[in-house]
Amino acid sequence: MPKLWTETIDAHRAAVRDAALNAMAALVAERGLVSLTMSQIAERAGVGRATLYKYFPDAQAVLTAWHERQINAHLDRLTAAAEPAEPAVVRLRGALRTFAEIQYYSARHHGGELAALLHSGEHVDLARQRLREFVENLIAEAAQDGDLRDDVAAGELAGYCLHALTAAGTVDSHDAVHRLVAVTLAGLGTPAPPP
């Protein structure tokens, strides 16, 4: 097969997949999760039911794939927020702010039921791992620059940050999100010199 043709097929597959995920998201937003069916998703996506089944075994699989797409988009946004020319501490601040904002908006968009359903599974663990490593590296770099405390390992500090910032899902204003980021960053500050 000429390369061009393969690319066309790949693009077509990606388009069908995306249409299915978008259809699912729209259906969930309108009617909730209960009784989400493959027929509804196919109809909304504008593809045949048989076609949809070639891509996904069931509605749960569409949901998981959608969540994976969301998470990866969030991660890309987070890592892109870090302008490589900036010092590590500035990139860290940007990444943590972005993470907190994602927590804030996600809590608003999909509440308890969906969150409980989605926030487990291999794809989430992988994304969490990728995020943690990204933050850990920024912290290690900033600590080496002397801009952060270096008395606690970067991995532990990354765990602290990411847990603290999940509180952004519980606050009720955008300003409160920014205050939370400032408080969390204060925890990372150079420790006071011993008395």
Next chain:
Amino acid sequence: MPKLWTETIDAHRAAVRDAALNAMAALVAERGLVSLTMSQIAERAGVGRATLYKYFPDAQAVLTAWHERQINAHLDRLTAAAEPAEPAVVRLRGALRTFAEIQYYSARHHGGELAALLHSGEHVDLARQRLREFVENLIAEAAQDGDLRDDVAAGELAGYCLHALTAAGTVDSHDAVHRLVAVTLAGLGTPAPPP
């Protein structure tokens, strides 16, 4: 009925209830959650199956009651850790350390399956509310004493602390728990004066 008799009955009821909860905890520890039955719980608790049904409608209810008992014991331990004569900031430090230790040991004792099953429900929401208020009041008092930052509302700082300290469930040593508490407290510190 004379008062003494009522007290005897109440004590008996509490004893049966406790025996059932202890039996459930022992069974889950030995065999896991799957196929936990009322008959097994009754047998292990040393009461009749019919008696057990007078106390709990099903095994899930025993599990929830057990979790409620655990949570209340934790909360009592946490609030008791605060010696009333100490300044608020010292009591806060003690309470946060205790909370972090509970997170650390709970993550070790009941892992994913049990946690996902238990960490929702009205009794958990109530306990979380009680805990948050307790920490919020200590923070407000310490801020008034001038021992903590006062540029962020006590409620927001309480949310920050409790989320940050859940990271104690992911670390792998007791020392790391103490470092996490220190980092979290640093976030609460008086903010640097403006430049």
